[in-house]
Each structure stands twice: as C-alpha cells, then as structure tokens.
Amino acid sequence: MISVGIDIGSLSTKSAILKDKQEVIAYDVVYTGGNNRASAEITYRNVLEKAGLSEQDVDVVVTTGYGRENVPFSNKNASEIICHAKGMHFLNPEIRTILDIGGQDSKAIQIDENGGVVNFMMNDKCAAGCGKFLDIIARALNVKLEDLGELSREADTSARISSMCTVFAETEVVSLVAVGTPAPNIIRGVHDSIATRAVALLKSVGIQGPLGMSGGVAKNVGVISALEDILKQPVNVTSYPQVTGAIGAAFIA
Amino acid sequence: MNLFEVTDSDRKSQYRNMSEVLEACRIQDLSSSTNLKASRIRSLLNAYRLSKAYEPDSKVAYVVEQFPNELVYALGMIPWNIESMAILLAQHGCADSFINLTQQNNVSRDICSFLRGSLGVIMANCYPNPDIVLANDQPCDCLSKLANITSKNYRSPFFSISTPTELNEDTLDYLAGQQRRLMKDMAAALNMEFNEADLDRTVGHSNEAREYYCKTLELLRDYRLPGVAREMLEIFGMNAFGIPENVQLCKTLYQEALEMSKKPENKRSGKRVLWAGQAPDGSHEIMQYVEKEVEVIFWAPLWNSNMMKLDPDDPYRSIAQRAIEYHWHMERFQANLAEVCDTYGIDGIVISNAWGCRNMLALSPMLREVCGEKKIKYLTINVDFMDRNNYAFNHVKNRIDAFLEILKQSHL
Numbered sequence: 001m002i003s004v005g006i007d008i009g010s011l012s013t014k015s016a017i018l019k020d021k022q023e024v025i026a027y028d029v030v031y032t033g034g035n036n037r038a039s040a041e042i043t044y045r046n047v048l049e050k051a052g053l054s055e056q057d058v059d060v061v062v063t064t065g066y067g068r069e070n071v072p073f074s075n076k077n078a079s080e081i082i083c084h085a086k087g088m089h090f091l092n093p094e095i096r097t098i099l100d101i102g103g104q105d106s107k108a109i110q111i112d113e114n115g116g117v118v119n120f121m122m123n124d125k126c127a128a129g130c131g132k133f134l135d136i137i138a139r140a141l142n143v144k145l146e147d148l149g150e151l152s153r154e155a156d157t158s159a160r161i162s163s164m165c166t167v168f169a170e171t172e173v174v175s176l177v178a179v180g181t182p183a184p185n186i187i188r189g190v191h192d193s194i195a196t197r198a199v200a201l202l203k204s205v206g207i208q209g210p211l212g213m214s215g216g217v218a219k220n221v222g223v224i225s226a227l228e229d230i231l232k233q234p235v236n237v238t239s240y241p242q243v244t245g246a247i248g249a250a251f252i253a
Numbered sequence: 254m255n256l257f258e259v260t261d262s263d264r265k266s267q268y269r270n271m272s273e274v275l276e277a278c279r280i281q282d283l284s285s286s287t288n289l290k291a292s293r294i295r296s297l298l299n300a301y302r303l304s305k306a307y308e309p310d311s312k313v314a315y316v317v318e319q320f321p322n323e324l325v326y327a328l329g330m331i332p333w334n335i336e337s338m339a340i341l342l343a344q345h346g347c348a349d350s351f352i353n354l355t356q357q358n359n360v361s362r363d364i365c366s367f368l369r370g371s372l373g374v375i376m377a378n379c380y381p382n383p384d385i386v387l388a389n390d391q392p393c394d395c396l397s398k399l400a401n402i403t404s405k406n407y408r409s410p411f412f413s414i415s416t417p418t419e420l421n422e423d424t425l426d427y428l429a430g431q432q433r434r435l436m437k438d439m440a441a442a443l444n445m446e447f448n449e450a451d452l453d454r455t456v457g458h459s460n461e462a463r464e465y466y467c468k469t470l471e472l473l474r475d476y477r478l479p480g481v482a483r484e485m486l487e488i489f490g491m492n493a494f495g496i497p498e499n500v501q502l503c504k505t506l507y508q509e510a511l512e513m514s515k516k517p518e519n520k521r522s523g524k525r526v527l528w529a530g531q532a533p534d535g536s537h538e539i540m541q542y543v544e545k546e547v548e549v550i551f552w553a554p555l556w557n558s559n560m561m562k563l564d565p566d567d568p569y570r571s572i573a574q575r576a577i578e579y580h581w582h583m584e585r586f587q588a589n590l591a592e593v594c595d596t597y598g599i600d601g602i603v604i605s606n607a608w609g610c611r612n613m614l615a616l617s618p619m620l621r622e623v624c625g626e627k628k629i630k631y632l633t634i635n636v637d638f639m640d641r642n643n644y645a646f647n648h649v650k651n652r653i654d655a656f657l658e659i660l661k662q663s664h665l
Contacts, residue, residue: 081655116659119621204618
C-alpha cells in the first residue's frame with residue numbers, strides 16, 4: 001500500500017510517502033507561500049517524482065496542517081496533533097512527550113505506547129517562539145535561517161530577549177545590534193527565549209518519558225541545546241523532524 | 254475625576270439609546286438557540302425586566318455576577334447585571350461599537366473584554382441609570398472595580414460586600430453580618446423600608462425555583478436533553494432566584510426535561526464534553542462546530558453552590574455560605590470538577606480562557622491537573638466572545654479539530 005501524507009503548514013508544505021506503513025520512501029518540503037492548494041500540488045508532484053511513482057500508484061492521500069481541508073485530491077484529513085503523534089511514534093516508538101514547533105504554532109503532546117494522544121497544549125495568542133519568530137530574527141540579523149543554529153555555538157554569552165511578542169523581540173534585536181552585541185550572542189538569546197517558552201508549554205501538559213521534538217525548528221541545534229540546558233534531559237530529534245506530521249498523516253491512511 | 258460623563262441620564266433617553274442599538278442589530282428575538290418553551294419564557298421575562306428597568310419609578314440596582322439577588326428582590330428592586338447585559342448584546346453581534354467606544358476613551362485592550370464591553374455600553378449611555386450600585390468581589394474583583402467606577406459616574410450610592418475565600422464559622426458570621434448591614438444601609442440610602450418578611454418571601458421563591466433546578470440537573474446526568482444544559486446556563490447567568498417568575502421558568506424547564514427523558518432517543522449516547530469558562534451563545538460558530546460532534550454541558554450551572562437551598566430560619570448565613578462557595582477557591586473547584594466529571598460522565602473538557610481574564614488563566618492549570626488525574630481529554634482555547642479583534646475562528650478551529658479527534662482517536 002502506498003500512502004501519501006501532506007502537511008500544509010503556514011510556512012512550509014511537507015509531503016511523505018509510506019510503503020505499507022512501514023517505510024518512508026520519499027519526502028519533500030516546499031514553501032507554502034500564498035496559495036496552500038498550489039503548494040500541496042507541487043510537493044505532491046515532487047514527492048512522487050522522488051519516489052519514482054505516479055498518481056495511479058497511490059492508494060490514499062491524507063492531508064494535515066492549516067490547509068488540510070483545501071486540497072481537492074485529499075482522501076482524508078486529520079489535525080496536526082494526531083499526525084505528529086503518529087509520525088513521532090512511527091519514527092521513535094519510545095517517545096512519550098512531543099514538542100513540535102512549527103511556523104506559527106507550537107504544540108506539546110503527550111502520547112501513549114500506541115502513539116495515541118493523551119493530551120495536548122498549543123501556544124496561545126502569539127506566534128512568538130515559533131518558526132516565524134526565528135525567520136523574522138534571521139532577517140533582522142541578515143543571516144540565513146538555517147545558519148542560526150551553528151552561529152549560536154559561537155556565542156560567549158546569551159543576550160536577553162523578551163519572548164512575549166515577535167515584533168517587540170525584533171525591535172530588541174535591532175537595538176542589540178545597534179549597541180554592538182555580537183550576532184551569535186543575540187541568536188543564543190533568541191534560542192533561550194524560544195526554549196523558555198517551549199518548556200513552559202511542555203510543563204503545562206506534563207513531560208513524561210522520553211522527549212522528542214518535531215517541526216522545522218527541531219533542525220536548529222541551538223534551540224535543541226537551549227532546551228536540553230533547561231530541561232536537563234535529552235531532546236530526541238528524529239531523522240525527519242520537519243516531515244513528522246506528513247509521515248503521521250501517511251501512517252493513519 | 255470621572256473617566257467619562259453620563260449625559261442625558263434620564264431613563265427615557267437611555268431606553269431610546271438601547272432601543273436604537275437593538276434595532277440596529279435587528280435583534281428580533283432575545284431567546285437562545287434552543288426550541289424549549291422554557292427558553293421562550295425566559296426571553297419574555299428578560300424583555301419584561303429589561304423594559305421595566307427603564308421606567309422612571311423603578312428602583313434599579315446594578316449588580317455583578319453571582320450577587321445574592323435575593324437581597325435586591327427583598328427590597329423590591331430590579332437587579333441589573335452590568336456584565337450579563339453586555340454579553341447579551343455581544344451574543345447578538347452588537348458589541349463592536351461599544352468596544353470601539355472604550356478604545357476611543359483610551360481603555361486598555363488588555364483588560365478583560367467582558368469588562369470593556371460593559372464599560373462601553375455604559376459610556377454609550379444605554380443602561381438605565383442606577384439607584385444604587387452593588388458589588389461583591391467573587392468571582393471577579395475586576396468587576397467589583399468596574400461597579401465602583403460606574404457608581405462614581407452615575408453618582409449613585411455604592412456598596413460592596415467582601416467575600417472571604419475560606420469557608421468556616423468565622424467567615425460565615427463575617428459575611429452574614431455584612432449582608433444584614435447592607436440591607437439596612439441600602440434601605441436608608443434609598444429612603445425605603447425593609448421588612449424581614451420580604452426577605453423570607455424571596456428566600457421561599459428562591460428555594461422553590463432551586464428545587465426544580467436541582468431536579469433538572471439530576472435528569473441531565475442520565476439523559477441527553479437537547480437545549481437543557483444551555484438553558485441551565487442561561488438561568489444560572491440570569492440569577493433571578495427570588496422572584497416567582499423564575500419558579501415558573503425552572504418548573505417549566507424541569508417538566509420539559511422530564512418529558513424528554515421519557516423518549517428512548519434521549520438516552521445518553523456519544524461523547525459528552527464539559528465546557529469550563531466563559532461560553533458563547535448557542536448560535537456562535539464555535540458552539541455550533543463543537544455541538545455537531547459532541548454533547549456539550551456547562552460547568553458553571555453545575556457548581557455545588559447552585560444546588561444549595563437557603564435556610565429560611567437563617568437566610569443571611571445560608572446566602573453567605575452560597576457566596577463563599579461561589580468563590581473560585583482552588584481546592585473546592587478542583588474537588589467539584591472531579592465530582593462533576595464522575596457524576597455526569599464527562600469524556601472531555603473545554604477550558605475556555607476569555608481574553609484578559611486572569612482568574613481563568615490562573616485556574617486553567619489546576620483544571621488540567623484534575624483532567625490528568627481523571628484521564629480526561631482537555632482542550633484549552635483562548636477566545637474572545639466580546640471583542641472580535643482578539644479572535645479568529647480558524648485559529649481556534651484547528652485546536653478544536655484536534656480535541657475532537659483525540660476524543661474519537663480509538664477509531665483511528
């Protein structure tokens with residue numbers, strides 16, 4: 001059985017193909033942009049091409065994410081919470097608590113031994129502490145988003161950054177740059193700020209068992225390191241952090 | 254210094270102002286979305302009380318949530334819940350202009366929208382001017398402050414009851430003493446006479462209505478009674494315990510619930526969700542979305558304090574006990590939530606945090622703790638049913654979808 005999961009997020013659209021719900025045979029990530037239906041179509045085409053398959057080979061397409069109801073070729077849709085839980089369980093069955101930080105929301109999910117959701121919490125009114133936050137900070141510092149993690153390793157200290165509001169944080173960053181604060185120190189401060197917020201979210205749902213992280217922000221080694229410093233426990237990142245939701249969607253097909 | 258001036262404060266002008274608002278919003282029917290006879294009775298009763306309050310000779314007492322209205326009725330006054338009235342307007346989409354008015358007057362957007370909405374209606378001079386303003390500090394001390402501001406602006410006498418959090422003999426004596434004094438002070442301020450016999454009669458009406466109220470709740474335990482939980486919430490919010498019309502209302506609802514319970518299709522089925530925190534009207538998109546999938550019952554009408562009958566031999570003390578029980582005391586609240594979950598067979602809880610409500614935000618982790626112990630699924634949502642600037646359905650829908658899915662996740 002070939003199942004395709006497509007996770008249409010606010011910043012990026014991800015897809016993954018599972019064979020017999022056992023093996024990830026291809027995955028793909030594209031920017032969502034202004035048309036999430038188009039981005040779903042593009043990533044679908046891309047992932048099929050990567051797997052050497054055609055639409056006729058696909059048994060089921062399951063969509064998730066904010067744009068999940070906007071995809072005409074979807075056979076089924078499910079929320080990201082269920083999909084991240086199933087995806088994480090598929091990738092690492094030991095995990096019992098998940099932290100997912102996506103483009104505009106973050107989630108803490110407690111799961112059981114079958115990958116079923118026990119409970120979850122999501123961020124509240126503001127996207128501060130999410131992927132979008134990092135994106136804006138990277139632009140303010142004129143560095144690439146994907147370089148933030150490595151740059152933070154060069155820091156000798158952590159600049160204090162508020163985590164209350166993305167716009168205010170950006171202003172703080174600009175002010176820090178103006179007074180000559182080295183970029184790595186600012187970036188580490190941003191990571192600490194994200195980690196502090198994420199830990200509060202995790203604690204609101206309760207951290208039980210091994211912790212795993214998914215979502216695009218999980219690719220940032222600086223955030224992982226900041227989280228581990230606060231939590232004093234390892235944060236497990238799977239082989240496909242950004243496509244965990246898409247894998248989960250394919251899994252529940 | 255006044256925040257604003259209430260001009261043309263004759264009730265005729267205020268009635269006209271309110272009528273214009275209602276007309277502009279095309280509110281034809283103030284009833285909720287249920288088809289119950291009780292809902293229609295409540296609607297009529299509300300409309301009657303509303304129009305009566307604008308009459309020049311009526312004695313109007315502004316009150317806040319869960320004020321012991323038996324005391325108000327005993328003096329022949331009409332209690333006017335400043336917050337509930339604003340919520341009613343918001344439910345019918347009339348709140349925008351009031352919220353805008355507060356912004357124009359530099360009221361911070363971080364303040365709870367329920368308070369800002371109420372303040373906006375007062376600024377727009379739509380409420381009948383009060384003869385007296387009464388406040389109690391439970392469950393929301395901000396409301397008490399709003400009542401105080403309001404009294405200054407209308408230049409009305411203001412009385413406030415301080416409700417202790419702990420429940421013991423000393424606190425009961427303390428609060429009952431305040432209430433006794435309040436009756437005398439109110440009567441003196443309004444140049445009225447107060448007879449204890451009037452309070453006795455009011456307590457009698459309150460208890461009679463309460464009896465039907467409790468019997469209806471008992472039916473709700475075992476049956477899925479469409480519209481009944483919503484009506485219980487409305488009756489709780491209306492807080493008209495003490496007048497004979499409310500006895501009729503509660504009796505009608507009970508009789509309808511009893512009839513419904515005899516039909517096989519109304520046996521308990523499907524998932525039951527408890528709504529904790531501020532709830533929107535039944536016609537609100539969130540409620541409609543959730544109720545398509547699960548049965549929703551509301552926590553507030555199920556609080557222990559709502560089951561309490563007043564002691565005719567010592568009404569002040571029993572009113573005091575009920576008031577203390579209404580306080581959002583953490584341990585009592587947790588115990589009550591646990592009991593309600595067991596009694597009513599709750600599968601999931603929606604914890605609804607209204608914008609700016611620090612009480613609810615502080616309470617939420619404790620409620621989640623109970624959910625954890627009971628292994629009940631929960632959903633925490635941040636919403637605003639008053640100020641549309643703070644709310645987007647799509648943002649909340651995503652969370653609701655996930656919650657509904659995990660309620661049904663055994664099927665996935």
